[in-house]
Amino acid sequence: MNPATEGPVALVSGAAGGIGAAVARVLAEHGSTVVAVDRDEQQLATVVGKLTADGLPVHARPVDVTSREAVEALVEDIEEHTGPIAQLVNGAGVLGLGAARGLSDETWHTTLAVNATGVFLLSTAVxxxxxxxxxxxxxxxxxxxxxxxxxxxxAYAASKAAATAFTRCLGLEVARHGIRCNVVAPGSTDTPMLHGMHPPGAAASAAVAGNPDAYRTGIPLGKVATPLDIAHAVRFLLSDEAGHITLETLTVDGGATLGAV
Incomplete structure (x- = not known):
């Protein structure tokens, strides 16, 4: 363990942008030493460079979370050289759009690999x-x-359902060991993923308005989430303030699913 490390060690995947980058910032601002993980090495370096320039203890580790060998090596290295991992955030995710009947094998397998298998590999290793x-x-x-x-x-919904169910089952099994496992379920959030689903400049207004033809309600609060909205929910569930909360899903969607999730 690095004796200079202060505060709990947090591993955050998907930290190169959007929600993951916000989570890395919020955890570091609240005293965690953050290991920021993403497969996009260039963007990860940019994000972490900004965080360290602000004096935050964040370290970049480019890793593909779909590789068991890479994940095991990452976790072992963090435990040996940074400190025992006390907090894990599974934030890595990809979005593959397409009608269910027309999905390509590649879209299906890639989406499940990152969004579900990545959660399985990182969670069990940590x-x-x-x-x-x-x-x-x-x-x-x-x-x-x-x-x-x-x-x-x-594909996206199936992968996130799998990740949710796995996290809750894992949490049930390890609760006796004092380990808490929870889920944060964002709705439309101001990230590149959301903007990629709509014409330029139209993402926020489209999400708020909803689309009856696609059976989507709008957002009752009248705005999309910011990445920080999600990051603060994540930080809460990791904190001692949530010390008696496990196996739960905290939905952060401005009411878009009408409280049904």
Whole structure:
């Protein structure tokens, strides 16, 4: 362990942008030493460069979370050289759009690999090391689409449902070891992923308005979430303030799913 490390060590995947980058910032601002993970090495370096320039303890580690070998090597290295991982955030995610009947094999497999298998690999690698210590907290960033049908989003919704179910089952098994596992389910959030679903400049207004033809309600609060909205929810569930909360899903969608998720 690095004796200079202060505060709990947090591993955050998908940290190169959007929600993951916001989570890395918020956790670091609240005292965690953050290991920021993403497969986009260039963008990750840019994000982490900004965070360290602000004096925050964040370290970049480019890793493909779909590779068991890479994940195990990453976690082992963090445990040896940075410190015991106390917080894990599964934030890595991809969005493959397409009608369920027309999805390509590649879209299906890639979406499940990152959004579900990545959660499985990172969670087990980290939690297996938390168990002997008898403490730790994990949050998986899923989606309100995991529990609400969405047109053109079958692969994404299925992958997030799988990640949600896995996280809760894992949490049930390791609760006796003092480890908490929860889910944050964002709705439409002001990220590149959302903007990629709509014409330029139209993402926020389209999400707020909804689309009856696609069976989508709008957002009752009248705005999309910011990445910080999601990051603060994640930080809460990792914190001692949520010390008696596990196996739960906290939906952060401005009411878009009408409280049904």
């Amino acid at each position: 939690v297996n090391r938390m168990v002997p210590r008898g403490r730790g907290a994990l949050v998986t960033v899923a989606s309100n689409a995991a529990g609400t049908a969405r047109t053109e989003m079958a």
